[in-house]
Amino acid sequence: AQTVTQSQPEMSVQEAETVTLSCTYDTSENNYYLFWYKQPPSRQMILVIRQEAYKQQNATENRFSVNFQKAAKSFSLKISDSQLGDTAMYFCAFMIGYGGATNKLIFGTGTLLAVQP
Amino acid sequence: NAGVTQTPKFQVLKTGQSMTLQCAQDMNHEYMSWYRQDPGMGLRLIHYSVGAGITDQGEVPNGYNVSRSTTEDFPLRLLSAAPSQTSVYFCASRLSGTENSPLHFGNGTRLTVT
Numbered sequence: 001a002q003t004v005t006q007s008q009p010e011m012s013v014q015e016a017e018t019v020t021l022s023c024t025y026d027t028s029e030n031n032y033y034l035f036w037y038k039q040p041p042s043r044q045m046i047l048v049i050r051q052e053a054y055k056q057q058n059a060t061e062n063r064f065s066v067n068f069q070k071a072a073k074s075f076s077l078k079i080s081d082s083q084l085g086d087t088a089m090y091f092c093a094f095m096i097g098y099g100g101a102t103n104k105l106i107f108g109t110g111t112l113l114a115v116q117p
Numbered sequence: 118n119a120g121v122t123q124t125p126k127f128q129v130l131k132t133g134q135s136m137t138l139q140c141a142q143d144m145n146h147e148y149m150s151w152y153r154q155d156p157g158m159g160l161r162l163i164h165y166s167v168g169a170g171i172t173d174q175g176e177v178p179n180g181y182n183v184s185r186s187t188t189e190d191f192p193l194r195l196l197s198a199a200p201s202q203t204s205v206y207f208c209a210s211r212l213s214g215t216e217n218s219p220l221h222f223g224n225g226t227r228l229t230v231t
Contacts, residue, residue, distance in 0.1 A: 045222035
């Protein structure tokens with residue numbers, strides 16, 4: 001069975017600084033996808049970034065980037081120039097990539113990030 | 118295009134009562150799913166469906182029923198509510214046949230069972 005582990009329940013960062021959130025996963029599959037979702041106090045789930053396991057290049061989306069280490073099964077999220085609006089719970093998620101509609105998203109337990117002014 | 122719509126946003130039930138959480142999407146997504154979110158446990162999959170007439174169990178299905186009579190709707194039924202079902206429930210959908218298509222989430226339902 002696949003598992004996703006986020007070992008940092010809470011983190012804090014100063015505005016404009018950089019912070020890295022950790023995520024590790026366990027799988028015997030070779031084809032899969034990884035995601036980071038953000039959940040602000042509004043409770044809405046927002047996709048931040050996604051990574052295909054077959055791509056060596058790390059994904060980036062503006063101030064958000066990942067460090068994908070396939071051999072180590074690690075998928076960390078780096079937030080640069082942190083903003084107050086980045087305050088949220090962040091979830092790492094994993095999906096096996098067989099193709100088709102049956103793929104299920106497995107979530108970690110989340111990291112609560114507080115951006116301090 | 119409303120996306121994924123969940124109703125109600127909040128609900129309080131007494132132990133033993135039944136209710137249905139509604140979920141509808143207007144994106145023609147074949148895949149739909151229900152998650153529950155509990156503190157320290159992340160989101161756990163309850164049930165999912167890959168198309169009309171097809172449903173399957175997720176990680177925590179006990180106490181919940183689902184049906185999928187149309188592509189648009191995927192209701193979640195609690196037949197006899199228990200305090201352990203106090204949680205925030207999310208419905209989510211995605212395109213099928215596209216491997217890395219993301220899940221689109223509704224805004225959640227906060228359920229309290231007393």
